[in-house]
Amino acid sequence: MIGVATALQLVRRGHSVCLVxxxxxxxETSSGNAGIVQGEAMLPFQFPRDLKTLLQTALRRGVAAxxxxxxxxxxASPLFxxxxxxxxxxxxxxxxxxxxxxxxxxxxxEELLAECGAGSLTQRAGYHHxxxxxxxxxxxxxxxxxxxxxxxxxxxxxxxAALANAEPDLVLPLAGAIHWPDTMTVRxxxxxxxxxxxxxxxxxxxxxxxxxxxxxxxxxxxxxxxEDGTVKAEHVVIALGPWSCEFVTRFxxxxxxxxxxxxNQHFTGGGKLRVPMLDAERAYVLAPMEQGIRLTTGAxxxxxxxxxxxxxxxxxxxxxxxxxxxxxxxxxxxxxGNRPCTPDMLPVLGAAKRFPGLWFNFGHAHQGFTLGPICxxxxxxxxxxxxxxxxxxxxxxxxx
Numbered sequence: 001m002i003g004v005a006t007a008l009q010l011v012r013r014g015h016s017v018c019l020v021x022x023x024x025x026x027x028e029t030s031s032g033n034a035g036i037v038q039g040e041a042m043l044p045f046q047f048p049r050d051l052k053t054l055l056q057t058a059l060r061r062g063v064a065a066x067x068x069x070x071x072x073x074x075x076a077s078p079l080f081x082x083x084x085x086x087x088x089x090x091x092x093x094x095x096x097x098x099x100x101x102x103x104x105x106x107x108x109x110e111e112l113l114a115e116c117g118a119g120s121l122t123q124r125a126g127y128h129h130x131x132x133x134x135x136x137x138x139x140x141x142x143x144x145x146x147x148x149x150x151x152x153x154x155x156x157x158x159x160x161a162a163l164a165n166a167e168p169d170l171v172l173p174l175a176g177a178i179h180w181p182d183t184m185t186v187r188x189x190x191x192x193x194x195x196x197x198x199x200x201x202x203x204x205x206x207x208x209x210x211x212x213x214x215x216x217x218x219x220x221x222x223x224x225x226x227e228d229g230t231v232k233a234e235h236v237v238i239a240l241g242p243w244s245c246e247f248v249t250r251f252x253x254x255x256x257x258x259x260x261x262x263x264n265q266h267f268t269g270g271g272k273l274r275v276p277m278l279d280a281e282r283a284y285v286l287a288p289m290e291q292g293i294r295l296t297t298g299a300x301x302x303x304x305x306x307x308x309x310x311x312x313x314x315x316x317x318x319x320x321x322x323x324x325x326x327x328x329x330x331x332x333x334x335x336x337g338n339r340p341c342t343p344d345m346l347p348v349l350g351a352a353k354r355f356p357g358l359w360f361n362f363g364h365a366h367q368g369f370t371l372g373p374i375c376x377x378x379x380x381x382x383x384x385x386x387x388x389x390x391x392x393x394x395x396x397x398x399x400x
């Protein structure tokens with residue numbers, strides 16, 4: 001989503017753009033998410049600081065997070081910095097930078113959807129955070145009211161009866177839910193990325209298969225080898241998601257990025273959902289997709305290319321089946337993707353000043369699908385040297 005949206009924002013402003021990828025657009029991390037453009041998510045995902053949650057995570061007893069022991073030596077430094085940035089004072093800084101982007105995310109998608117005629121792929125019925133206990137619901141309603149007062153985020157509280165009416169196939173009676181109406185959902189995330197890519201090509205952009213490893217700078221220009229020949233460009237944007245961190249070391253940038261891995265699996269033949277829902281006390285999402293009900297997990301801290309260990313998926317499946325009849329698994333092998341994360345919870349967006357014409361756009365963590373169009377617009381404005389819609393200094397790579 002990030003790379004396609006950046007390419008589209010540039011080409012619709014009249015630039016000559018070549019989008020290069022190893023696969024077709026939308027086939028990596030952007031295909032496996034919950035398909036939610038989160039208009040309400042003004043708060044970045046914070047590293048837990050309460051002792052109970054830390055112990056649960058350390059003992060791997062919760063569904064929300066897991067880790068590979070052998071990855072901890074390499075992850076220790078960025079995770080410690082993540083913990084530091086989650087302190088109240090630093091988290092407030094992260095929230096200001098994160099919310100500035102999120103406040104424009106939905107409208108940026110809507111602008112592109114209107115132009116490319118892909119609105120039929122989306123739904124504007126919002127989504128639910130559901131709660132098993134009244135105590136958790138009450139606490140979250142209080143936080144939702146804070147979001148409303150501070151950012152204007154709309155919400156409504158559903159009691160047990162209202163939730164049962166909204167989602168009649170739920171099996172276990174729940175305490176209630178928070179409904180977030182200012183949210184766009186997609187039943188096929190890869191299809192939305194593909195629609196943006198198709199519009200990019202319609203406007204005159206080109207797509208070539210290639211590998212970023214061939215990128216080099218010679219005689220004041222950038223060169224990249226593709227299956228269709230050599231591409232020469234004045235500017236190059238690195239939007240490689242979880243692969244960005246290792247790639248940019250060749251330019252002297254050693255960034256404290258890490259990945260949060262996530263799994264999904266589809267289920268058919270049972271209960272239906274009208275809108276996606278987060279089981280807030282178990283930290284997984286169920287979303288209606290073209291392939292069935294998609295279950296997506298929380299965060300697994302591991303090395304990028306480590307073997308799959310879908311322990312969380314198994315735990316989440318047990319929890320999900322308490323709420324919804326999910327009898328048949330579609331895939332024998334669950335999907336695994338990687339979310340590119342930074343310790344300060346903000347993306348890397350802007351110029352790599354050591355090399356003329358080199359730009360970075362990665363590190364969007366859980367919100368790459370949501371933030372693609374707005375971050376693509378900011379990147380286009382930066383490359384053009386124009387006044388940006390919002391201040392981009394918080395996202396510059398030099399902050400590290």
